[in-house]
Amino acid sequence: xxxxxxxxxxxxxxxxxxxxxxxxxxxxxxxxxxxxxxxxxxxxxxxxxxxxxxxxxxxxxxxxxxxxxxxxxxxxxxxxxxxxxxxxxxxxxxxxxxxxxxxxxxxxxxxxxxxxxxxxxxxxxxxxxxxxxxxxxxxxxxxxxxxxxxxxxxxxxxxxxxxxxxxxxxxxxxxxxxxxxxxxxxxxxxxxxxxxxxxxxxxxxxxxxxxxxxxxxxxxxxxxxxxxxxxxxxxxxxxxxxxxxxxxxxxxxxxxxxxxxxxxxxxxxxxxxxxxxxxxxxxxxxxxxxxxxxxxxxxxxxxxxxxxxxxxxxxxxxxxxxxxxxxxxxxxxxx
Amino acid sequence: xxxxxxxxxxxxxxxxxxxxxxxxxxxxxxxxxxxxxxxxxxxxxxxxxxxxxxxxxxxxxxxxxxxxxxxxxxxxxxxxxxxxxxxxxxxxxxxxxxxxxxxxxxxxxxxxxxxxxxxxxxxxxxxxxxxxxxxxxxxxxxxxxxxxxxxxxxxxxxxxxxxxxxxxxxxxxxxxxxxxxxxxxxxxxxxxxxxxxxxxxxxxxxxxxxxxxxxxxxxxxxxxxxxxxxxxxxxxxxxxxxxxxxxxxxxxxxxxxxxxxxxxxxxxxxxxxxxxxxxxxxxxxxxxxxxxxxxxxxxxxxxxxxxxxxxxxxxxxxxxxxxxxxxxxxxxxxx
DNA sequence: GTGAAAGCGCTAACAG
DNA sequence: CTGTTAGCGCTTTCAC
Numbered sequence: 245x246x247x248x249x250x251x252x253x254x255x256x257x258x259x260x261x262x263x264x265x266x267x268x269x270x271x272x273x274x275x276x277x278x279x280x281x282x283x284x285x286x287x288x289x290x291x292x293x294x295x296x297x298x299x300x301x302x303x304x305x306x307x308x309x310x311x312x313x314x315x316x317x318x319x320x321x322x323x324x325x326x327x328x329x330x331x332x333x334x335x336x337x338x339x340x341x342x343x344x345x346x347x348x349x350x351x352x353x354x355x356x357x358x359x360x361x362x363x364x365x366x367x368x369x370x371x372x373x374x375x376x377x378x379x380x381x382x383x384x385x386x387x388x389x390x391x392x393x394x395x396x397x398x399x400x401x402x403x404x405x406x407x408x409x410x411x412x413x414x415x416x417x418x419x420x421x422x423x424x425x426x427x428x429x430x431x432x433x434x435x436x437x438x439x440x441x442x443x444x445x446x447x448x449x450x451x452x453x454x455x456x457x458x459x460x461x462x463x464x465x466x467x468x469x470x471x472x473x474x475x476x477x478x479x480x481x482x483x484x485x486x487x488x489x490x491x492x493x494x495x496x497x498x499x500x501x502x503x504x505x506x507x508x509x510x511x512x513x514x515x516x517x518x519x520x521x522x523x524x525x526x527x528x529x530x531x532x533x534x535x536x537x538x539x540x541x542x543x544x545x546x547x548x549x550x551x552x553x554x555x556x557x558x559x560x561x562x563x564x565x566x567x568x569x570x571x572x573x574x575x576x577x578x579x
Numbered sequence: 580x581x582x583x584x585x586x587x588x589x590x591x592x593x594x595x596x597x598x599x600x601x602x603x604x605x606x607x608x609x610x611x612x613x614x615x616x617x618x619x620x621x622x623x624x625x626x627x628x629x630x631x632x633x634x635x636x637x638x639x640x641x642x643x644x645x646x647x648x649x650x651x652x653x654x655x656x657x658x659x660x661x662x663x664x665x666x667x668x669x670x671x672x673x674x675x676x677x678x679x680x681x682x683x684x685x686x687x688x689x690x691x692x693x694x695x696x697x698x699x700x701x702x703x704x705x706x707x708x709x710x711x712x713x714x715x716x717x718x719x720x721x722x723x724x725x726x727x728x729x730x731x732x733x734x735x736x737x738x739x740x741x742x743x744x745x746x747x748x749x750x751x752x753x754x755x756x757x758x759x760x761x762x763x764x765x766x767x768x769x770x771x772x773x774x775x776x777x778x779x780x781x782x783x784x785x786x787x788x789x790x791x792x793x794x795x796x797x798x799x800x801x802x803x804x805x806x807x808x809x810x811x812x813x814x815x816x817x818x819x820x821x822x823x824x825x826x827x828x829x830x831x832x833x834x835x836x837x838x839x840x841x842x843x844x845x846x847x848x849x850x851x852x853x854x855x856x857x858x859x860x861x862x863x864x865x866x867x868x869x870x871x872x873x874x875x876x877x878x879x880x881x882x883x884x885x886x887x888x889x890x891x892x893x894x895x896x897x898x899x900x901x902x903x904x905x906x907x908x909x910x911x912x913x914x
Numbered sequence: 915g916t917g918a919a920a921g922c923g924c925t926a927a928c929a930g
Numbered sequence: 931c932t933g934t935t936a937g938c939g940c941t942t943t944c945a946c
Contacts, residue, residue, distance in 0.1 A: 247697075249923060260933045265925060276931060295697045299638035300923035303938050308634070310677075318666065324659035328680060331653065335679070340699060342645075343678050344670075345663060362582075362630045364675060506868040530865045533841040584939060595917045600941060611915060635939035638922050 248294045257288055268296065307367055311556065312360040313343045314353060314371045322499070322526060322545060323372065326394070329549030330370065337557055342366065348374050348436065348470050361389050368556045373398050376438045390559040392552045397440035404559065405569045406552040410441050410525070413541045413574040414448025417523045418495055420539055420576065422456050426493035426521055429453065430464040430484055432477065432505070433497045437467055445497050445525055464491065468501055477504040485516050492520055499526035506534055527577050537579040544572045583629045592623055603631065642702055646891065647695040648678045649688060649706045657834070657861060657880065658707065661729070664884025665705065672892055677701065683709050683771065683805050696724050703891045708733050711773045725894040727887045732775035739894065740904045741887040745776050745860075748876045748909040749783025752858045753830055755874055755911065757791050761828035761856055764788065765799040765819055767812065767840070768832045772802055780832050780860055799826065803836055812839040820851050827855055834861035841869055862912050872914040879907045 250261045257264070259281065266275050267285040288294070302308045311334055315323040331341050342364065346353040353374050360366045368390040375381065378401040381391075392404040421429055431449045433442050446465065453460050466480040484491045496502035502524035508514055524531070527542035551570055558564035585596045592599070594616065601610050602620040623629070637643050646669055650658040666676050677699065681688040688709050695701045703725045710716065713736040716726075727739040756764055766784045768777050781800065788795050801815040819826045831837035837859035843849055859866070862877035886905055893899035 250925095251923080261924080262926080262934080263932060266932095269925085278931065281931085297638070297923050298698050298700055299634050299643070300938090301925080303632070303634035303638050303922090303940085304924050304926085306938080317663070319656065319660045319663040321654065321656055321659070324656070324662075325654045327659075327678070328652070328654040331678070331680060340677055341679075342675055343662070343666070344676075345666060363633050365633055503864060503868060507864075510868065529838060529842075530868065533838060533845060533865065533869055535870065585941095586939080596940080597917060597919095597942075598915085601916095604941080613915065616915080632939050635922090636941080638924090638938090639940050639942085641922080 247297070248292055249297065253285075253288060253292070253294060256292075257284060259285065302365065306365075308365045309339050310342050310364060310366045311339050311553070312356075312364070312366040312369045313341055314346060314356050314360075314369065314373075315343070316346055316348050316372060316374065318343055318345045320500075321528065322543070325545045326549040326552075329546045330553040333550055333553040333557075339367070339557070346374055350374050350376070350380075354380055357385065361385055368392070368560050370394060370552050370556060372396055374436070374439070376436070390556060392556045392559070394548055394552045395441060399440065402567055404555055404567055406548055406555060406572070407441075407570075408543050408548075408572050408574050410444035411448040411451075413576075414445040414495070414525065415452045416448075416576055417525070417539060417541050418449045418452035419456070420578065421493045421495065421521055421523050422452065422458065424493075424521060424539075427458065428461070428464070428489055428491045429458075429493035429495055430466060430480075430491050431495045431497065432466050432468050432480060432501045434468050434473070434501060435470050442497060449495055461489065463487070468497075468504075473500050473504050474507070477501060478508050481505070481508055481514055481517060485514070491517075494520060494522050496522065496524045499524060499528045502526075502538060502540075503528075503530060506530075506536060506538075509536070531577075531579065539579065540577045542575040542577050544574070547572050582632070583627055584632065588620075588623060588627070588629060591627075592619060594620065637700065641700075643700045644674050645677050645699060645701045646674050646888070647691075647699070647701040647704045648676055649681060649691050649695075649704065649708075650678070651681055651683050651707060651709065653678055653680045655835075656863065657878070660880045661884040661887075664881045665888045668885055668888040668892075674702070674892070681709055685709050685711070685715075689715055692720065696720055703727070703895050705729060705887050705891060707731055709771070709774070711771070725891060727891045727894070729883055729887045730776060734775065737902055739890055739902055741883055741890060741907070742776075742905070743878050743883075743907050743909050745779035746783040746786075748911075749780040749830070749860065750787045751783075751911055752860070752874060752876050753784045753787035754791070755913065756828045756830065756856055756858050757787065757793065759828075759856060759874075762793065763796070763799070763824055763826045764793075764828035764830055765801065765815075765826050766830045766832065767801050767803050767815060767836045769803050769808075769836060770805050777832060784830055796824065798822070803832075803839075808835050808839050809842070812836060813843050816840070816843055816849055816852060820849070826852075829855060829857050831857065831859040834859060834863045837861075837873060837875075838863070838865060841865075841871060841873075844871070866912075866914065874914065875912045877910040877912050879909070882907050 253264055254261045264285050266272055267282050272282040313327055318324055327343055334341050344356045370392050372395040373393055375398050377399055381398055381401050394406045433446055450460055468476040496505055523539040525541045527540040531538040588599055589596045599620050601607055602617050607617040648662055653659055662678055669676050679691045705727050707730040708728055710733050712734055716733055716736050729741045768781060785795055803811040831840055844852060858874040860876045862875040866873040
């Protein structure tokens with residue numbers, strides 16, 4: 245069974261390919277094709293279940309109806325949930341989604357972006373970038389295809405952004421810890437530390453401490469490796485135990501770190517830390533079923549997906565000309 | 580900056596488009612093109628950073644180098660982890676991934692498959708199908724494009740499969756519950772109940788009870804709605820409390836259900852069930868940080884992704900002619 | 915060893 | 931209102 249194509253339809257219906265193509269693309273009225281002819285064409289298409297060859301169409305129009313999504317790790321629930329809500333928006337608009345993970349590597353991100361733009365010809369790109377500066381996105385590639393950056397800011401890059409106020413939310417949650425009586429709060433940050441999200445969260449943490457006159461002990465900020473979360477968390481917890489100043493609170497800069505802390509605290513070795521208070525940037529279901537009362541910052545994940553994809557489509561359709569920066573609200577979750 | 584194309588290269592190098600195309604596609608030796616010319620072409624390509632237009636190429640060859648992945652819900656960690664491992668395999672083989680979620684709807688699955696095959700022209704498809712029979716996949720569409728089914732069997736459909744032994748693993752984990760002293764075990768199944776995975780898990784549960792001579796009380800098998808897990812779990816737990824026969828174990832047929840149970844058990848209303856034993860099909864990190872010692876079945880998620888994608892590529896490349904059914908090993912996790 | 919030329923199936927000027 | 935026609939950029943047969 246060979247695939248039906250325009251020429252076949254043309255023969256069968258006695259209309260030219262042009263006419264059929266016009267109707268197909270919803271331009272029937274625009275070109276003033278009679279209602280009768282339009283109906284005839286539409287019926288035939290429905291009956292014969294015809295669908296145009298996408299390659300030919302893309303070759304001709306230069307549009308692929310594909311959107312690329314590039315994130316650190318699609319297996320991370322934060323990103324996969326964003327992916328899902330993007331997918332839903334795109335589906336309704338007849339676009340498709342192509343997803344790739346960078347594993348927090350600038351080199352791989354570069355490869356992926358170039359692949360998607362130069363080879364796959366995506367019509368637009370949504371990116372949670374790992375880049376520490378604008379060296380790459382400042383180049384020609386940036387102008388070839390509409391892009392929306394999510395979650396993280398690429399320093400110096402004037403672009404479309406959809407994100408949350410990492411600084412403000414951190415300030416709020418750490419202030420809450422302090423109001424709960426914490427006098428000495430550690431901060432467990434995920435690497436790479438240069439990410440705007442991490443930077444801002446650390447700044448919020450610092451500011452909250454300073455505001456309350458708590459001496460900002462730089463030694464309490466710990467770097468947790470992206471690839472070695474569990475080990476690093478345990479090592480840092482040990483350091484906290486042996487350090488002179490007793491710590492009574494920890495601010496985990498993402499969900500993986502908080503989970504690793506909870507896991508470690510179950511070991512006898514960390515008994516001393518049993519009553520420590522824990523706050524976390526990101527909120528996950530797990531926090532609802534553990535005894536520890538985690539204080540968390542909930543990001544509007546669905547909205548990030550929706551906003552970024554509708555914004556991108558607007559840019560593609562030319563509805564949105566200037567660069568847009570949307571900052572969405574977070575929610576403090578106290579248990 | 581217009582995109583570089585074959586004709587430009589041809590002019591610059593003084594070679595015909597034919598020759599360049601041949602070298603590009605690794606057929607230089609096959610066509611007996613001199614080493615010198617080949618080197619020249621390759622150097623130019625690298626230097627000018629040329630990459631062929633994918634639409635034109637696909638139009639000409641009929642291949643898209645896209646693989647479609649269709650799952651119930653890409654936000655479910657089980658599927659997103661599979662997606663990631665598939666993505667890695669495909670990346671190494673210069674294929675790309677297109678992901679869609681069906682939301683457990685047969686209609687949407689049909690739509691997605693047809694869209695991917697007829698409109699997007701994917702070269703292959705990996706599917707965790709929601710279909711309860713072979714009515715759809717038995718049709719013409721099935722022969723158009725290579726497909727590999729994962730996780731679930733489509734009844735009556737002779738196809739490529741990569742999955743685990745749901746029956747055996749359930750039998751094992753329920754037997755373990757019994758050996759731990761459970762005398763009356765409930766089973767919380769996720770809908771739709773007709774899914775092969777669910778069916779097989781229930782069968783394994785039944786068989787384990789029967790083998791140990793435990794009377795199989797059909798009333799202990801509860802259906803939990805895919806869309807209303809939390810509510811349904813609470814309702815069913817209440818039923819268990821008020822039922823005459825005291826229940827001392829629950830077998831949750833997926834991770835979401837187990838988490839919902841853990842969540843409910845934290846409420847005072849369910850105090851009576853505090854010492855109930857819980858087993859779960861699927862293993863998640865959360866189980867490591869809750870007090871309850873969950874017994875679980877761990878599926879080889881990465882392997883499912885790897886096996887399905889390599890199998891699919893083999894089918895596409897013609898290396899694998901007969902239908903293949905791979906059953907991977909699960910692991911009983913006792914805490 | 916290399917090149918000319920014929921399409922792949924579609925869209926959109928342009929012409930009537 | 932409808933049809934003719936010229937490509938989009940690539941691959942591949944065939945000819946030299």
